[in-house]
Amino acid sequence: MAILKGVLGAAVGYALGFALVAAVQLAMGNPVGGAAPVVIGSVLATAGWLLGVGLWRAWAREWFGLEPDRETPTGPGRYFRFTTDHKVIGIQYLVTFVIVFGLAGLLAMVVRWELLTPAADLGGDAYNQVMSLHGILMVAVAVAAVLGGLGNYCVPLMIGARDMAFPRLNALSYWLVPPVAALLLTAPFVGGWDSGWTAYPPLSVVNGGGQVLFVVAIVIFGLSSILGGLNAIATILRMRAPGMTLMRMPIFVWSVLAASIISLLFTQFFAASLILVLLDRVAGTTFFEAAGGGSPLLYQHLFWFYSHPAVYVMILPGFGITLEVLAHFSRKPLFAYKGAVAGFLGIVGLSGIVWAHHMFTSGMAHFMNIPFMALTELISIPTGLVFLSALGTIWRGRLWLRTPMLFALAVLFNFAIGGVTGIYLADVATDLHLQDTYFVVAHFHYTIVGGEIFALMAGIYYWYPKITGRMYREGLGRLHAVWMFLAFQLVFLPLFVAGIHGMNRRINEYVEPLQGYNTFSSVAAFALGAVFLVALGNLAWSWARGPVAEANPWRASTLEWTTSSPPPLHNFERTPEVVGDPYPYGEPGAAHVRPVVVPTIAGGSE
Amino acid sequence: MAATTEHLRHEAESPAERLRTNRLGLWLFIASESFLFAALISARYYLLGTERSEHLNQPLGFLISLVLLTSSLFAYRAETAARFGDQRGFRRATATTIALGLLFMVGVVLEWREGLAFFPPSTLYGSAFFTLVGFHAFHVFTGIVALALLLWAGRDGRFGPENHWPVEGVIKYWHFVDVAWVFIFPTLYLVK
Numbered sequence: 001m002a003i004l005k006g007v008l009g010a011a012v013g014y015a016l017g018f019a020l021v022a023a024v025q026l027a028m029g030n031p032v033g034g035a036a037p038v039v040i041g042s043v044l045a046t047a048g049w050l051l052g053v054g055l056w057r058a059w060a061r062e063w064f065g066l067e068p069d070r071e072t073p074t075g076p077g078r079y080f081r082f083t084t085d086h087k088v089i090g091i092q093y094l095v096t097f098v099i100v101f102g103l104a105g106l107l108a109m110v111v112r113w114e115l116l117t118p119a120a121d122l123g124g125d126a127y128n129q130v131m132s133l134h135g136i137l138m139v140a141v142a143v144a145a146v147l148g149g150l151g152n153y154c155v156p157l158m159i160g161a162r163d164m165a166f167p168r169l170n171a172l173s174y175w176l177v178p179p180v181a182a183l184l185l186t187a188p189f190v191g192g193w194d195s196g197w198t199a200y201p202p203l204s205v206v207n208g209g210g211q212v213l214f215v216v217a218i219v220i221f222g223l224s225s226i227l228g229g230l231n232a233i234a235t236i237l238r239m240r241a242p243g244m245t246l247m248r249m250p251i252f253v254w255s256v257l258a259a260s261i262i263s264l265l266f267t268q269f270f271a272a273s274l275i276l277v278l279l280d281r282v283a284g285t286t287f288f289e290a291a292g293g294g295s296p297l298l299y300q301h302l303f304w305f306y307s308h309p310a311v312y313v314m315i316l317p318g319f320g321i322t323l324e325v326l327a328h329f330s331r332k333p334l335f336a337y338k339g340a341v342a343g344f345l346g347i348v349g350l351s352g353i354v355w356a357h358h359m360f361t362s363g364m365a366h367f368m369n370i371p372f373m374a375l376t377e378l379i380s381i382p383t384g385l386v387f388l389s390a391l392g393t394i395w396r397g398r399l400w401l402r403t404p405m406l407f408a409l410a411v412l413f414n415f416a417i418g419g420v421t422g423i424y425l426a427d428v429a430t431d432l433h434l435q436d437t438y439f440v441v442a443h444f445h446y447t448i449v450g451g452e453i454f455a456l457m458a459g460i461y462y463w464y465p466k467i468t469g470r471m472y473r474e475g476l477g478r479l480h481a482v483w484m485f486l487a488f489q490l491v492f493l494p495l496f497v498a499g500i501h502g503m504n505r506r507i508n509e510y511v512e513p514l515q516g517y518n519t520f521s522s523v524a525a526f527a528l529g530a531v532f533l534v535a536l537g538n539l540a541w542s543w544a545r546g547p548v549a550e551a552n553p554w555r556a557s558t559l560e561w562t563t564s565s566p567p568p569l570h571n572f573e574r575t576p577e578v579v580g581d582p583y584p585y586g587e588p589g590a591a592h593v594r595p596v597v598v599p600t601i602a603g604g605s606e
Numbered sequence: 607m608a609a610t611t612e613h614l615r616h617e618a619e620s621p622a623e624r625l626r627t628n629r630l631g632l633w634l635f636i637a638s639e640s641f642l643f644a645a646l647i648s649a650r651y652y653l654l655g656t657e658r659s660e661h662l663n664q665p666l667g668f669l670i671s672l673v674l675l676t677s678s679l680f681a682y683r684a685e686t687a688a689r690f691g692d693q694r695g696f697r698r699a700t701a702t703t704i705a706l707g708l709l710f711m712v713g714v715v716l717e718w719r720e721g722l723a724f725f726p727p728s729t730l731y732g733s734a735f736f737t738l739v740g741f742h743a744f745h746v747f748t749g750i751v752a753l754a755l756l757l758w759a760g761r762d763g764r765f766g767p768e769n770h771w772p773v774e775g776v777i778k779y780w781h782f783v784d785v786a787w788v789f790i791f792p793t794l795y796l797v798k
């Protein structure tokens with residue numbers, strides 16, 4: 001079995017790496033041990049895992065002039081193998097990150113439980129570790145669930161391709177993820193790390209041994225995300241069906257393209273900044289150590305040069321799903337399609353020149369404050385274009401309020417709050433007061449959870465019949481949407497106020513007068529957590545027993561709905577021919593694809 | 607159960623189209639890697655400005671740069687030979703490229719031995735120097751491994767006019783690693 005071989009390969013790799021470094025240490029007369037053998041061991045373990053799980057069988061043999069195995073496995077076993085079908089890989093990503101999302105959600109419950117009362121229940125150290133793990137796992141979900149999951153599954157279908165441009169690279173990107181999870185989940189047992197997902201030095205250079213595993217994990221995750229981005233760009237630029245010009249692509253495809261450009265290029269900076277942390281810890285360099293002339297601020301520059309654009313890796317595909325769903329469920333062409341595309345590209349363009357708005361209080365040179373404030377606020381122009389497109393689309397549309405549409409509308413509301421509160425943080429004067437308070441926490445949860453995760457839910461329900469071939473229960477879906485929307489507001493609205501009143505982030509104790517906001521938020525958080533049980537029950541049960549879905553239950557116009565649910569191995573029986581805009585609703589004679597598909601009645605759960 | 611599939615081979619795509627897709631993929635990868643070197647180079651300037659150590663072995667640095675740049679010439683010959691099906695020329699030029707790459711690595715080792723004495727990693731310049739050279743040398747190393755694999759896989763004469771992408775891809779990567787050094791060398795040795 002592939003996974004067993006992978007685990008074996010990982011064990012061999014780890015032993016090899018550890019022994020190698022230990023031998024070098026012995027030869028140089030140094031004491032054996034420390035972080036270096038663990039680092040090299042983990043890297044080689046990842047390589048061993050990949051080779052064992054299928055990289056050798058399906059690909060690496062070729063590098064040695066041997067014939068690789070070109071078989072594509074069928075049956076349920078294929079979900080546990082190194083396989084190249086983008087639909088299988090999309091599901092692998094989705095299921096993996098739903099599990100990670102659940103784990104990180106449980107950690108959020110622990111955080112809110114600790115903050116229920118002003119007193120410390122958990123202890124500072126444990127709290128910091130819980131908060132850090134919650135942070136990085138959720139960041140991983142936000143980076144990879146939509147792009148790796150829905151992007152992988154839907155983009156080739158939506159552009160009429162048979163698969164991604166580099167199917168084996170796609171499999172490699174996915175199979176890099178389990179080592180990341182394993183390393184992050186091992187970290188708490190080897191000292192943990194308490195520096196949050198941001199891992200600022202000097203703390204990250206001197207803290208517990210778990211930080212080392214964190215660094216290795218994130219560098220591997222970065223590689224996965226770079227290769228995934230590369231693949232998505234090449235797929236979108238090179239694999240489109242005849243007639244699918246760039247301006248006829250569904251808007252979700254554009255958003256994946258834009259986000260992939262960012263992950264392809266900027267992720268290197270996150271990797272580089274963390275590797276420098278590792279070198280400071282392991283190799284005795286002095287990049288971030290002030291005593292040796294280094295500068296902790298350098299880390300923040302490198303880190304935010306990636307991590308600000310990273311929020312667009314998260315939110316752009318969220319925008320894409322939202323606009324997609326809004327157009328189909330308003331039964332109107334997407335309003336200002338070109339404007340939305342320009343908005344996406346404008347966001348990509350600006351994303352690389354605003355990073356220091358995270359550093360107004362960090363001690364960087366003051367002359368940088370005003371330029372970075374101004375540049376950051378410029379982002380509201382392309383973002384405004386996207387919003388304009390959304391509002392123009394639903395304006396006087398015949399809104400079909402099914403589950404995906406409810407989530408998409410929620411995104412508009414949430415992101416409006418997230419966006420407007422962002423202005424206060426981009427503004428130097430107000431940021432001096434709000435920096436590192438719960439106002440920041442509430443703000444980014446409104447953008448990432450309120451924006452992207454709600455959009456992820458919209459996407460999951462929207463493409464659920466396509467992916468699973470079955471229909472979920474609409475009533476439970478709507479319940480999920482409404483419940484999650486309300487609970488989400490109740491969790492995070494009070495936290496804005498707590499932040500304004502000076503409640504710091506990343507603390508496990510706080511002063512008495514802040515208790516009202518926190519207790520309220522915590523109780524709401526438990527309610528928010530509970531809704532996912534309903535959702536999971538609905539989605540899991542329907543996958544096994546739900547009514548069989550037809551090819552096009554939404555009577556939607558784009559290509560993925562012209563093939564069966566789920567689609568056959570090569571996606572389309574015949575290469576589709578695209579003849580017009582993606583959302584030809586209400587335009588007599590207009591069509592996206594030929595032959596024009598005449599939709600039958602809607603799915604069984606109506 | 608397993609169904610043999612053609613979809614790994616992208617039979618919908620002609621070989622010429624596949625070649626263009628592969629090339630795009632490689633260029634994207636190179637763009638991404640450039641950002642990595644940009645990050646490290648900017649860290650050097652951020653920490654030290656244009657300050658550099660007085661103890662650099664300038665002749666050695668110049669020499670290994672020359673070796674690496676010359677290797678690109680032979681790499682180019684290897685690619686051309688493969689494209690025209692000249693097996694002997696391909697093998698000889700590839701082997702020469704590998705040899706020059708190894709020579710460069712030897713130079714790096716010598717450079718490091720001297721450097722450790724004058725500016726160890728615990729100094730600011732040492733941090734920048736060893737990290738940048740180390741990252742680059744790692745790329746050279748991966749390039750050497752890839753070239754060696756080409757030589758090994760191509761021993762049956764499989765690379766020719768119809769099948770030269772593996773050669774072209776590795777050689778382009780090799781050129782990129784050389785070009786990266788063209789930026790790193792002045793950053794460490796020349797600016798002042």
Ligand SMILES: [Cu+2]
Nearest residue numbers: 308355357358
């Ligand atoms: Cu930012």
